[in-house]
Amino acid sequence: MLAKIKQFLGMEAKPEELASKEEVEKVAEEKAKPRIGYVHLSGCTGDIMSLSENYDILAELLTNMVDIVYGQTLADVWDMPEMDLVLVEGSVCLQDEHSVKELMEAREKAGLVVAFGSCAATGCFTRYSRGGQQARPDHESFVPIADLIKVDCAIPGCPPSPEIIAKTVVAVINGDMDYLQPMIDLVGFTEAFGSDLQYKVVNQALCIGCGTCAMACQTRALTMTSGRPEFNSARCVNCGVCYTQCPRSWWPADRIKQDLGL
């Protein structure tokens, strides 16, 4: 994975310091722009909309830094070309042969596959599907893409915030592997639910009642009662953000100090 990202960027990873602006520009000039694809499976388009909320960097990103070579509504092509990186939004429906085929093809054609947003990463809301609905009652089983293919990097969120998308883009362009490491680790986190907090934090004697999970929950499925998360399962969409954001699930100490200048 590391080697693949380095190769993709055409530069050695610089874990200690960010590549300078000049270096990024130089790479941008010298190298062919990374070819990015976007595959939209079963999701609501919220993830790519969140990406587009990065107004300040979007024009520069799309014009000078990357080439969008594949994507419904984004590129006028029918056949999937070779890609350096593909963003997959949405879970994959096992009964939908087109989705399955497109995902498999994306894995073949792309150097790196990113599960972009919680539907692709954890299944999210589509995990509740039980089929039996028009227009395709047979479309019943929706799973995170890592169930079918090898995924390189996951960005959970329903949707992921515009900021995490921008930070990830910057990290990819700078070859900042330290920043990306948690997202590489999150690839295996495909079965998310609000009760993760109870099983993996409270039950493990780790909860300190800080309220970060309840703050992070994007559907207000979590409140705090007597210093512990109280979970309303009816509101949970299985996005995994509460546990991902919990300071007791994983702890990026060095990155935080670097960001604060400490």
Added chain:
Amino acid sequence: MVLGTYKEVVTARSTDKEIQKIAQDGGIVSALFCYALDEKIIDGAVVAGPGKDLWKPEPMVAMSSDEILAAAGTKYTFSPNVWMLKKAVRQYGLEKVGTVAIPCQTMGIRKMQSYPFGVRFLADKIALLTGIFCMENFPFASLETFITSKMGITPELVEKMDIGKGKFWVHTADETLSIPLKETHGYEQSGCKVCLDYVSELSDVATGSVGSGDGWSTVFTRTDVGETVFKAAVEAGVIETKAVDEGKFGMEMLKKLSTQKKEKAMKEIDRRKAMGLPVPYKGSSEKEDPLANV
């Protein structure tokens, strides 16, 4: 470095007589927030305000000095302030939020700022994070046990709680009661036992009573923001400072307590890891500085 990275450490207190009267120690958090509100450095602050039950705080968004002062003083149980940050931005429409946080809450906020996976347009609105020193936190029922069973009074009579000089203190209108800290052991929440941060190492400004005399607080300025706001508050005369005591009851005490907390936590982290339990921190053999908060 058991006290975290910092630019400067001083002993300080609010110059406001009203704050001095109601504050836990030097009234630094209250003074800083009132000053930051006046100067529009923040539009509001998330603080541990009075809740429905006595001594059971609830996070609240304070928009005026009066509201800040209503939340003055330490509460020794949970107030999930981080939860309220989103409300402060979404529902109160604040662009620049201040908040007071114990070390674990500071860690939740800082992780969110560095990795805001599902948290949209909030990370850049935290304008001032005031951290407080924290050895451990207690479930509310533990406080009830101290007050009701061990001291034999009721929460209504309590005017102030404090921890210091090896004791848990309760002040009522006409008496001061205490139990040795030994007797509080076993009543703290379990999550605190793996915490490696005593002095809010990741806050903008960190403050607490240890290291300074009665009515004063020890203050660390850590980030550029923290240094700027604190210095401005001192220059404006709302906070007065003096050199920190380097001796036995000053910095030495602070270093000793921080080291004790970290050593105890490392032992517990190693113990839990040996049992195969998850802990987000490295074991003592996995890191260079065994007391670092990593």
